[in-house]
Amino acid sequence: MAHPLTTRLAAEALGTFLFFFLGFSGIAIVVDIGADAITPLGVAAGFGFGLALAITAFGHVSGGHFNPAVTTGLAVAGRFPTREIVPYWVAQLVGGFGAVVVMAIVYSSEVTDSLHTVPGSGIDSWAALVLEIVATALFVMVILTVATDARAPWNGVMAPLLIGLFIFTAAATVGPASGGSFNPARSLDPVLWNQEWGDVWIYIVGPLAGGILGGAIWAYLLLREPTAPAGGGETKVDEPAAS
Secondary structure (H helix, E strand, O other): OOHHHHHHHHHHHHHHHHHHHHHHHHHHHHHOHHHOOOOHHHHHHHHHHHHHEEEEEHHHHHHHOOOOHHHHHHHHOOOOOOOHHHHHHHHHHHHHHHHHHHHHHOOHHHHHHHOOOOOOOOOHHHOOOOOOHHHHHHHHHHHHHHHHHHOOOOOOOOOHHHHHHHHHHHHHHHHHHHHHOHHHHHHHHHHHOOOOOOOOHHHHHHHHHHHHHHHHHHHHHHHOOOEEOOOOOOEEEEOOOOO
């Protein structure tokens, strides 16, 4: 990456703040003003398009992770240096916590209490954990393709929109059951404020496991270059290329 680490960490913190600020604001509207003021799709849009805007604004500097699970998945896939994982995690947590503080200043205490992530009605902890793992793994694979794989026709300029679209879709379709975190910082930051630790393990373990799984699957499948055998016939696949 061209920018110094300190610059990238600042961009990562600012981007995470922007992402969480817009997402948390949707929840705050539901709690303090009423569900009629914003639909569930509006809350999902706050997170999805908030992420797209954060990547648009800061992704060219930091890489636009804004999520410890994404940072971990990129490192597993060989697309990010492992020595920078923890600094990125810290920057993401700091930026996200700033968004929680703004919610606490502007809105009622009920809002900060409502920011913590919990499984949906009738969904037990282990079911929520599985959903968070699967959704985050798919999310990381989408990011690796649209943001790091030059072979994909939609790689590059469409990355912010497509990554944000995934979060919008996942928040709308999986979120009501799993809690819709897909991001350890999104769930841990509110808990650091309100100290409601009961379910937070799901949203730390699940997304991180999903990030590792997604990065490993993507690297195994998509870093393998197809080669045609000299005598024709079925295409063979090489071992993963070094990244």
